[in-house]
Amino acid sequence: MTETLKGSCLCDRVEYAVQDPQALAYCHCSRCQRWTGSSLAGVVVAKENFRFTKGEDLVKTYESELAPRNFCSNCGSSLYDDLGEVYFVAAGLMPDLDLEPSFHQQVAYKASWHQIGDDAPQFAEMPPG
Ligand SMILES: [Zn+2]
Numbered sequence: 001m002t003e004t005l006k007g008s009c010l011c012d013r014v015e016y017a018v019q020d021p022q023a024l025a026y027c028h029c030s031r032c033q034r035w036t037g038s039s040l041a042g043v044v045v046a047k048e049n050f051r052f053t054k055g056e057d058l059v060k061t062y063e064s065e066l067a068p069r070n071f072c073s074n075c076g077s078s079l080y081d082d083l084g085e086v087y088f089v090a091a092g093l094m095p096d097l098d099l100e101p102s103f104h105q106q107v108a109y110k111a112s113w114h115q116i117g118d119d120a121p122q123f124a125e126m127p128p129g
């Protein structure tokens with residue numbers, strides 16, 4: 001069991017804890033650009049390794065065509081996408097996160113102004129598997 005990482009939204013009314021983060025993945029698709037204002041940096045976490053520690057009642061869900069996307073209804077921070085077995089948790093909300101980028105997906109749709117500055121693998125669409 002690795003250490004517990006804590007995350008919180010911009011207004012600090014929603015807090016959560018994460019264990020055993022599996023990967024740090026970037027999605028550059030046009031939907032994630034609109035969801036985040038840039039690319040989505042998401043930490044892949046098994047559903048059972050994510051739990052709220054505060055403010056779960058403030059969490060609202062937007063049923064996007066890809067996955068339910070959860071956000072703080074007070075400040076609007078993107079919290080996580082529910083991909084079933086795993087959650088895709090917004091990396092920027094976890095100040096103590098210490099993970100190297102794992103991969104970039106949907107790079108074919110990347111904003112022209114976004115420069116990828118690491119050597120992680122890039123996939124034009126979704127990564128295999
Ligand atoms: Zn908030």
Ligand SMILES: [Zn+2]
Nearest residue numbers: 027028029032
């Ligand atoms: Zn995306």
